Amino acid sequence: MIALWIAVGVLVVLGLSATIVSQRRRPRRGAPSVTAPARAEPARAAPAGREEPKGALPEAAPEPPIAPPALRERLGRTRGLFAPLRALGGRADVAAAFEAAEEALLRADVGVETTDALLAELRRTQAHRDGAAGLLGALSEQLVAVFAENPDRALRFDNEPGVVNVWLFVGVNGVGKTTTIGKVALARRTEGRSVLLAAADTFRAAATDQLALWAERAGTEIVRGAEGGDPSSVVFDAVQRAKARGNDLVLADTAGRLHTKVNLVEELRKIRRVADREPGRVTEVLLVLDATTGQNALAQARQFTEAVGVTGVVLTKLDGTAKGGVVIPIERQLGLPVKLVGVGEGTGDLLAFDPGSFVDALVGL
Amino acid sequence: MFDALSERLERVAGRLRSRGRISPADLDEALAEIRTALLDADVELGVARHFVEAVRERCSGEVLAKSLTPGQQVIKAVHEQLIDALGGEALRLTYASRPPTVVLLAGLQGSGKTTAAAKLGRWWKQQGRNPLLVGADLQRPAAVDQLRVLGASAQVSVFSQPGDPVTTAVAGVEEARRLGRDVCIIDTAGRLTIDDALMDEVRRISARTEPHYTFLVIDAMTGQDAVATARAFHQTLALDGVILSKLDSDARGGAALSVKEVVGAPIVFASTGEKLGDLDLFHPDRMADRILGMGDMLTLIEQAERTMDQDVVARSADKLFSGRFTLDDFLEQLHQVQKMGSLGGILRLMPGMSKEIRQAADQIDDGQVSRVEAIVRSMTPTERADPAVVDGSRRVRIARGSGTSTQEVNQLLKQFKEMQKMMRGMGPAAQGGAPGGRLGRLAAARGLGGASAEDSLAEMLAGRAPAAPRTEAPRPPAGSKGRGGRNKKKGGRVTPPKGR
Secondary structure, three states, X not given: OHHHHHHHHHHHHHHHHHHHHHHHHOOOOOOOOOOOOOXXXXXXXXXXXXXXXXXXXXXXXXXXXXXXXXXXXXXXXXXOOOHHHHHOOOOOOHHHXXXXXXXXXXXXXXXHHHHHHHHHHHHHOOXXXXXXXXXXXXXXXXXXXXXXXXXOXXXXXXXXXXXXXXXXXXXXXXXXXXXXXXXXXXXXXXXOOOEEEEEEOOOOOOHHHHHHHHHHHHOOEEEEOOOOOOHHHHHHHXXXXXXXXXXXXXXXXXXXXXXXXXXXXXXXXXXXXHHOOOOEEEEEEEEEEEOOEOOHHHHHHHHHHHHHOOOEEEEEOOOOOOOOOOHHHHHHHHOOOEEEEEOOOOOOOEEEOOHHHHHHHHXXX | OOHHHHHHHHHHHHHHHOOOOOOHHHHHHHHHHHHHHHHHOOOOHHHHHHHHHHHHHHOOHXXXXXXXXXXXXXXXXXXXXXXXXXXXXXXXXXXXXXXXXXXXXXXXXXXXXXXXXXXXXXXXXXXXXXXXXXXXXXXXXXXXXXXXXXXXXXXOOEEOOOOXXXXXXXXXXXXXXXXXXXXXXXXXXXOOOOOHHHHHHXXXXXXXXXXXXXXXXXXXXXXXXXXXXXXXXXXXHOOOEEEEEOOOOOOOOHHHHHHHHHHOOOEEEEEOOOOOOOEEEOOHHHHHHHHXXXXXXXXXXXXXXXXXXXXXXXXXXXXXXXXXXXXXXXXXXXXXXXXXXXXXXHHHHOOOOOHHHHHHHHHOOHHHHHHXXXXXXXXXXXXXXXXXXXXXXXHHHHHHHHXXXXXXXXXXXXXXXXXXXXXXXXXXXXXXXXXXXXXXXXXXXXXXXXXXXXXXXXXXXXXXOOOOXXXXXXXXXXXXXXXXXXXXXXXXOOOOOOOO
């Protein structure tokens, strides 16, 4: 009996999914229109009064780094993956040295493909001539060279008058988007930018409250939407409000979403489209990645880039034991630059990414 | 999830299958492929090595030589090793003789503790328990608010107070006792394993509340670090089990394998979606099936048993197989299925699904279900009973009434007809398998999810081209007999004993 009714249920699902899939394949008629809802209440946040109009900034000046690169000290606490290789010393057996290097790279989440490619290159250049130390040195040079392929790590900002810059923060659930936005807001405020936060994560319970607390800390305004409301409308409102109040930068938080959920990724596309409407201009789409993530980060980077054109990566939680080595294949295969790294829960624990320090911390020189 | 792993193994198997004999070199190549697949799936390096060696042992020359299908033999060895590595038996949850049973959740930031806490609350409520959620994450801004909102929608009450997490947790357990709650779930702040102060804090929470179960919540997308994290938490808290979150991603979840292997704590629950109902007991054997692309029919059956209204379903089943299935029944049925959780999640659990279908499962948006519903609701009773009467002008009316287009109405009618046809073909097979208790039912259900249904669906998906190119559907190595035997050994689902 049970088999019968499960069969019915399952077949209904099958039939329905077929219906839905074929509906999805049909081209959409007409772009979805966005209406500004009346529900975005005026910001309840804090002393946003000090918005000095900025003097003439140089055209398209690159953003100064958020903090001096203190990455190395912050990462020093993690265990040394390359210690076994280093311990082999100068008279190391070649096979053993390469095996130790392979093991270290794999354990750093660099991934099989990239590890193989890196090691093949090292073999070709006879990097092991000078023993383990030579191999290690050559490897870190090689890693630095990977990062050198994507030299532009400055956060993009458009100084054209009348334009509201929008930085969109995207990523899967629980990587630290909201926290990152809070830190970025604070850093920009300190620099004298007038920032507005858009709480477009209307899905996760209390996400808006979390961002509002950050807004208070950073002394910025926040535009909120109703829980479960349309996130695009929140971004739309935020851009309009920023225009009206003369804010030049909107930081938009979005709900964490798995890159495999087609409808949620579609929603993100719409957010981006709406944010890009005059006077808004999306100048950064930052993918927030958790350093503990393994090879799946590549899939995330690939699919978010395809959907909303990611312009840079924020690597969070680098203060833990994870090395975040997966950014190496991301830089190498996708050409996506890491722009910021998160190294703690404190307000200042967000640093500009510095390839040298990162590689040093990884290899442990 | 685990897709690439099963695909790769299939490829290896395909190569081996074409050979009558497998040389040691062939086996080495296959094992190297398996190792790469495991590493790509984020299985920890040491665990992957150990796994490959264990598979090699299972495939000793003798076994392979005797087998007519050495390729299948390798796959079988991998499958068995996966079950072993993923945990053998499921954890049997029991309850404290003096309630409440205290459950402590710990983990890194963003691993999904708060969501897992609420889902656990709902799960226990469904088990007929009376849980209390305790919000002891006083670190992350608004974490307690999040728990309160989630608790409200799960209809589980939440306790928290500002101040110190340790005192809050203790007060929470006290509150649970005072209110006569039998399960008390403590949500703690996310913490890094190298943060000594915070690790000490959670140790003190554990010491003061004396939890019966301490669960580590770990993200299925975690990389090599999963092992270090699990080990550190295990040393601090003596873990009883692991909750694997975000398993609905395409992450291959190698973390599951690594953690079990290194810490020894079984994976107890797996979270497979954003809805509060998307939490299930973790079953290693089913997971192994899933890794190898065999679906997870048992979970499906359990979900159905738990949530569906048997009378309603039985009535429609009768109608269905006697060919009197109407659109009204379809709608009713749809609501029953929806109760089980998100449709995409259900479809994923289906055995023998090809890649296209699993991708289709990702695209199902529960919002679209309401469009279908709107269309059906815009029909007259006559039309629902006999969709054949729906002509051109009726279509226009229905489309207008439901706010959809005539194309969508057409689509629905067409699919409904296809479905009726498909089900008529299914009827006898399902009825034949029905007697014979659980195994018989399972076999029947498996048969339904098998080739014919998939073929029809593949055709439907492909639209015009009936012979759609599709990946070779992975088949169980040992047929339903071996699988049935295993299920029997395991003794079905974990039902907590009452009155302890």
